[in-house]
Amino acid sequence: MTPRTERTDFDGWRVPLCTSSTIALANLDAQTAGLAERYAQSGRTDVGARLTNALLVRHSVTADPSDLTAADRITAELVDRTPADPTAWITRAHVTTTTHRFAETMRALALATQHGAATEAVAEEHADVLEACGRLPAALGLRLAHATAATEPQQMARIACLHVSMGNNEQARDAFGEALGRYTRPSPLPLAAMLYNWGHALQHAGHHDQAMAAYRAVLGYVPTHSRALRALTE
16 A cells, blocks of 8 residues: 555645554554464564564554553563574663663663664664653764664654754754655554654643644544643643
């Protein structure tokens, strides 16, 4: 399935229309169930990593704690079962960062590096930790050091959010506009995550009206997005 070519406006940008969030979430549920069955049968690290990522995507929309609990359990199993596999440690680091256990994340990244993880994958997770700990210039420098012409839209959006948090408003808009321009996937879920994070960064930088517009844009793509709904009603 390819994304539609129609586009719509958001805060002066032209952003793509995507397939229905109902369809996207149903597909995600089916994918997660299928991966859970395959993981239960095989215990393979690559399957466990894909299952973990699917659980985290669903959690980002629904905020269901059971998905986060399952992701934590699975990644603990992965690093115990295949301690020499860098994928297991990178995936574990992603979960521990999501749950704000940053010391565990740094240990996982050290082991991922020791076992040959790609520098870019380690840097992405390390930048998340730096950002969460308030070390914004270091996080931005690390992200920019690994940015290329092929940088994924989600990564470019993270750069934009760091610029917002640092007060670099012009660079932030340029980076987020570039992220939106690079987005070509049919699913609205990654796009909604980009918009939510943009709104969150704007809100914490004191740009309340722009943040609310971003959260409303999230709901335009995913009307059931629990965190955007909560942000609009708090």
